[in-house]
Amino acid sequence: MPNWRWFSVFTVLILVLAACGDAGTSASAPDESDDPPASGSDASEPPASDGGTSGEPQTGGTLVFGAAGEISSLDPSLTSDGESFRLLQQVYEPLVDLVPGTVDELEGVLAESWTGEPDGTEYVFTLKEGVAFHDGEPFNAEAVKINFDRWQNFATEFHDGAYYYDAVMGGFGAENNIESVEATGDLEVTITLKEPSPTFLYGIALTPFSIVSPAALEATNADDPAASTFGTEVVQAGTGPFVLDEWISQDSATLSRNDEYHGEHTAYLDRLIIRPIPDPAARLQALEGGSLQGFDLINPTDRPAVDGVEGFQLINRESYNTFYLGINPTATEDSPLQEQAVRQAVAHAIDRDALIEAFYGGGGSAADFFLPPTSGWFDSVGADVPTYEFDPDGARELLEGAGFGEDNPPTVNFWFPTEVTRPYMPDPSGLHQAITTMLEDVGFVVEAGSAIWGTEYLPASAASSYDMFFLGWTGDYDDPSNWYGVHFGFSQGEAPGRFSCEAEGLEEAEAAADAVLEEGARGEAWNEVAKIVHEEVCFVTLVHGDTGVALTDAVQGYVANPTGSESFLDIWLSGE
Amino acid sequence: MAKFIIRRLLLLIPILLGLTLLIFVFTRLLPGDPATTILGERATPENLALVRESLGLDRPLHEQYFQYMGGLLQGDLGRSFITNQDVVNDFLQRFPATIELSVAAIIFAIAAGIPLGVYTAKRRGTWVDASGTVLSLIGISIPIFFLGLMLKWIFAIQFPILPDSGRIDLVDYFIPRVTNFMTVDALLAGEPGGFIDALRHLVLPALALGTIPLAIIMRITRASVIDVLNEDYVRTAHAKGLRESTVDGRHILRNALLPVVTVIGLQTGLLLGGAILTETIFSWGGVGRWIYDAVRTRDYQIIQSGVLMLALIFVLVNLVVDISYAFLNPRIRHS
Secondary structure (H helix, E strand, C coil), X not given: CHHHHHXXXXXXXXXXXXXXXXXHHHHHCCCHHHCCCCCCCCCCCCCHHHHCCCCCCCCCCEEEEEECCCCCCCCXXXXXXXXXXXXXXXHCECCEEECCCCCCCXXXXXXXXXXXXXXXXXXXXXXXXXXXXXXXXXXXXXXXXXXXXXXXCCCHHHCCCCHHHHHHHCCCHHHCCEEEEEEEECCEEEEEEXXXXXXXXXXXXXXXXXXXXXXXXXXXXXCXXXXXXXXXXXXXXXXXXXXXXXXXCCCEEEEEECCXXXXXXXXXXXXXXXXXXXXXXXXXHHHHHCCCCEEECCCHHHHHHCCCCCCEEEEEECCCEEEEEEECCCCCCCCHHHCHHHHHHHHHHCCXXXXXXXXXXXXXXXXXCCCCCCCCCHHHHHCCCCCCCCCHHHHHHHHHHCCCCCCCCCEEEEEEEECCCECCECCHHHHHHHHHHHHHHCCCEEEEEEEEHHHHHHHHHHCCCCCEEEEEEECCCCCHHHCHHHHHCCECCECCCCCCCCCCCHHHHHHHHXXXXXXXXXXXXXHHHHHHHHHCCCEXXXXXXXXXXXXXXXXXXXXCCCCCCCCCCCCEECCC | CHHHHHHHHHHHHHHHHHHXXXXXXXXXXXXXXXXXXXXXXXXXXXXXXXXXXXXXXXXXXXXXXXXXXXXXHCCCXXXXXXXXXXXXXXXXXXXXXXXXXXXXXXXXXXXXXXXXXXXXXXXXXXXXXXXXXXXXXHHHHCCHHHHHHHHHHHHHHHCCCCCCCCCCCCCCCCCXXXXXXXXXXXXXXXXHHHHHHHHHHHHHHHHHHHHHHHHHHHHHHHHHHHHHHCCHHHHHHHHCCCXXXXXXXXXXXXXXXXXXXXXXXXXHHHHHHHHHHHHHHCCCCCHHHHHHHHHHHCCHHHHHHHHHHHHHHHHHHHHHHHHHHHHHCCCCCCC
């Protein structure tokens, strides 16, 4: 029976392959501490299994980390998304950066120190001595100047990619806010702005402002849109704790320790491998299957699968985002939402804590106003802002007072996006169902609508087509202008499109707040804006959603930052 | 024969031209465009207009098409709208991964499908045959994504004997990518352990991708063998006292194989479609996942050129199958 025999051979082959594996995968298994101790090393050494969350960092090992998506470019200045930042900030560094775990404290990275005030226009950076790029070229003031000049003079083809330079500096070329960038010493750079900018330092702490080796820029024709290979090929051009060895799009990026790193210590990990796996369920499976030792953005409902489960740990990343319900009183003619009382009724009808329990796995906080509690401006901007407790009876009374009742209920259309989840919005359709029920409970008639996120929903919501819709925001840097300013800023006297909020005095308050530079007064000025926006209920802020990083319990030293800006410099593996 | 091949190759030109138009129109029919993907929450009508202009998406459709065709005729398949990577480079970097997976899947399908088909055919009407038929029906109708997830859940998580995703254990093996065939690269790097590990990573995705062709090959083989079993020359061979294996190999299988080869050829082409799902489930960095992501982000350039290249390969595979007929069966003459 030769055919049967071939089949048997084939089956055996598969079984053999499966059996071969045990040797191969054991290195990545999380429970290495179960191995019998090597003979001879007993009481004198601390047992590895004690290593939990304490103990001295150990050097060595490879960490495979699952990311939620592919990077968009290898050129840091042309990226604006979290996945690109995650990879590139291990390799490249800006002059200053956020202190790990904070959103509003800065520390020098490539700059040893700096002078400059929020209401001033001159910043002098003293650079660190003895820093070299990964290609061996020295880091100095001239290199910083070349990078700043490069960004300012970007060809128009690069302008879309250089979103953050555009946003922080107010455009490109001679018209933006940069007066001059001068190398005023071998290790001293003086940057002069045209107008004071209180967000300047936070802006240049972002990954797109990383300083890149000028020699590498030249070698890769980085400034020629047609010929540049800087964003697409692996180039040694950074100063960071890791060197990029290999990048295979949609497969993996392999980084190894930079043994010449200029920081207090070099990275503990020998190698860091980042694998993009877009589906969160697949990331969790890969962690459980042992091919990842950690991944970001766990599905909130999957938190119990790792939180407190043996062999795994969950690092909670406090929210730096806000999920909100946008309101457009002018989207439909004679919309009941034109009445302030009706908008207030919407705000009172929603039980935010119930949403957090049901959809965020308990990880999050109710959003009384736009800024998350992690923001340094939370107290000053949020002082005395009108808030809307969950109060269905109050909501019904408001509707009654506005002339609505069972015979003529207020009817609104209410939209949610499909084919998307965001850290602030884990389950759009479920959240929509829950909030619809809450609104109907106080007397609204809701016409539900859904549209595909990237293709239909975003443009339509931007064009004010929906009465009510879901959206959210993740902060770029810690300043109230990045929250209220982005959403309620007036451009050339036009009311902001997304909310068609025509609150009296908003435009003046906004303009005034933007001009105040002194920190205390700035908080108060933006507080005025916040009061108007929430008094008028231009939108209803709902939830600040936490996100989570799932790790095996061998991974130590992971410090989550609300902005997602996280270095792997201090991460180590126990039991390696 | 040469004439036949030349004619088929010439026929490719109108087919591919028609395809470019079809794909171009289909991608533009999808709601939305790459500008919204690039901007995300920052999409305002003004921003969208700016990005569309810089991508050339504000120009009339026929202009966009002719510009694309102009590049195509000069061998320029364009650059990704999102990453600005050269599409041909992207494709060539990923295609070996897809071939590796497809070859593994088709080997599995043939190696298991043909023997199973012969086995059930020779036991026609018994319970073995009946259960084989039922199993093959299930195999044909089970969705790949479901099968993939189940295989992963059972063999990588509940009973972790095989890896859950990826192409090699990245912790244990650092294999420089030379050919991008992981098995080959592991051997080139002098890592026999890496070779075995790459094979292990192939098992689950190949099972998921190979199950449908396996079931089809098994059914066709069974039907074809049953036909041949009733032929006089098989009875004669048995009567001559030939060994069972000789009759099976030399007289039954060789004559029953022609329809099977047709099916194998067709299935090989169709695997490229199944690869899109399999690669997505198993985080396999091949062409399938690349195109899947491009559809999701509306990266027109990748969809257009990527699908075009896949179509070209599909047509070429079919041509090779047609040519192979002549060798298997001298009665068929291409003229």
